[in-house]
Amino acid sequence: MSKMASDKATQLIHHPYRAPAGFESPVQPVHKGSTIFFPDTAAMRSRTWLDRGAYTYGLHGTPTTFALEERLATLEGGVHTMLVSSGLAAITLVDIALLASGDQVLLPDNVYAPNKAFTRHELAAWGIAHAVYDPLDIESLIAALTPATKLVWLEAPGSVTLEFPDLRGLVRAVRERAPQAVIALDNTWGAGLAFNAFDLGAGQGVDISVHALTKYPSGGGDILMGSVTCRAKDLYRRLALARSRLGHGVAANDVEAVLRSLPSMPLRYAAQDAAGRAFAHWCSQQAQFARVLHPALPGSPGHEHWRSHCSAAAGLVTVEVDAQFSTARVDAFVDALKLFRIGYSWGGPVSLAVPYAAGAIRERGTDYRGMLVRFCIGLEAVGDLIADADQALSALRLG
Ligand SMILES: *Cc1c(COP(=O)(O)O)cnc(C)c1O
Numbered sequence: 001m002s003k004m005a006s007d008k009a010t011q012l013i014h015h016p017y018r019a020p021a022g023f024e025s026p027v028q029p030v031h032k033g034s035t036i037f038f039p040d041t042a043a044m045r046s047r048t049w050l051d052r053g054a055y056t057y058g059l060h061g062t063p064t065t066f067a068l069e070e071r072l073a074t075l076e077g078g079v080h081t082m083l084v085s086s087g088l089a090a091i092t093l094v095d096i097a098l099l100a101s102g103d104q105v106l107l108p109d110n111v112y113a114p115n116k117a118f119t120r121h122e123l124a125a126w127g128i129a130h131a132v133y134d135p136l137d138i139e140s141l142i143a144a145l146t147p148a149t150k151l152v153w154l155e156a157p158g159s160v161t162l163e164f165p166d167l168r169g170l171v172r173a174v175r176e177r178a179p180q181a182v183i184a185l186d187n188t189w190g191a192g193l194a195f196n197a198f199d200l201g202a203g204q205g206v207d208i209s210v211h212a213l214t215k216y217p218s219g220g221g222d223i224l225m226g227s228v229t230c231r232a233k234d235l236y237r238r239l240a241l242a243r244s245r246l247g248h249g250v251a252a253n254d255v256e257a258v259l260r261s262l263p264s265m266p267l268r269y270a271a272q273d274a275a276g277r278a279f280a281h282w283c284s285q286q287a288q289f290a291r292v293l294h295p296a297l298p299g300s301p302g303h304e305h306w307r308s309h310c311s312a313a314a315g316l317v318t319v320e321v322d323a324q325f326s327t328a329r330v331d332a333f334v335d336a337l338k339l340f341r342i343g344y345s346w347g348g349p350v351s352l353a354v355p356y357a358a359g360a361i362r363e364r365g366t367d368y369r370g371m372l373v374r375f376c377i378g379l380e381a382v383g384d385l386i387a388d389a390d391q392a393l394s395a396l397r398l399g
Helices: 007-014 041-046 062-074 087-098 113-125 139-143 168-178 232-248 252-284 302-311 327-336 380-393
Strands: 080-084 104-108 129-133 150-155 182-186 206-212 226-230 291-295 314-323 352-356 370-377
Touching: 041 232, 062 080, 062 226, 062 252, 080 087, 080 113, 080 232, 087 113, 087 150, 087 182, 087 206, 087 226, 087 232, 113 129, 129 139, 139 314, 150 168, 168 182, 206 380, 226 232, 252 291, 252 314, 252 380, 327 352, 327 370, 370 380
Parallel strands: 104 129, 104 150, 150 182, 182 206
Antiparallel strands: 080 226, 206 226, 291 314, 314 370, 352 370
16 A cells, blocks of 8 residues: 555555455356546546447446346347336337437337337427337238338237237338338347247347346346347447436346346246246136137237247236126225235236226227236246135126
8 A cells, every 4th residue: 555545544445455356156246336447547538338348437337237238138139238227218218219309109009008108298299209000900000100100119919918919020011111110129028038039030020129127037026127139239329329328327236136037037937937828728717707818828819920939928817807897896806816916017926916907008999898807927836826816716706
């Protein structure tokens, strides 16, 4: 230590000890920092964080965030990934970065509802038009495309109602008729495991994959984080610069928690897939449920598209309760569940259930007559979950 630092207060800050390099363990180190030191002014002037080339400021990246971004890019099959504070922030970052006054954006009717809300409020106020298409009807997408269409959102399957669209066909239609449009997919359900968004087959792929890491990558029901992954470097740079100007940051301890959960994600996804299918099958045998919505279940809307795109399914199951049961009866059924807790989100260890009024969540109209209940399968034994739903069915007595 230099002679200058004789005071303990200074010594505690400018301590000469450096731990030896070469420490390795199964976990990624948690690097924290708003300030990042430069060895000299030349380094300060020349360093750039873009493409993960160097460290400049905590907001723009640390070894911890760069490590998670690289792993997610590999998971999703893209070139580069950037982290943001939530899945919804990932969606709005894409909108803000790519749309300007006079442009138009397209959304599937079954898109994650807050995506629609942002479009209707902020984007509309900024002079950005939108149209809502039927995800199971490519003609309705084609009819909505205009020369002003700059962004097309896809989601597979749709939120709550879980219809699986013909992703390849939708992408092909946009490429042929609106080559100026960027195609973004909300890939939270597929999680990079059920299908490859950037290589859907037949030469088709999306440009951007948005992922709510809050769900399967976190796996704990305790972290909020999102990611945006791009297929091409120029688009990544455009979005990464917008991200830095908007000031999106993520907390190092949260990133470390996601890094810790990622290795078990394929196992958890497979377990929740198997349990979800067993639960969906049981639901399909209950007279109180008019319909079971699960893309891997034959007869579910878009099942054929799921089969031709996917090798797996997430653990989400929605039932349409027979229309003779009132909202109050369906609420009583959900309230009677003991293992399933009432709450939003999914991908964690605890199974969840939420009732929805189908008519209220779709603007193009639906043929769902009864209330919907969405189940998110956690990591409990599926036999116990089925027994729980079975005892709660006493709240839905027929006749
Ligand atoms: C949960 C979810 C989001 C938003 O993620 P948050 O981290 O909760 O903001 C976006 N899209 C889909 C499909 C989701 O399920």
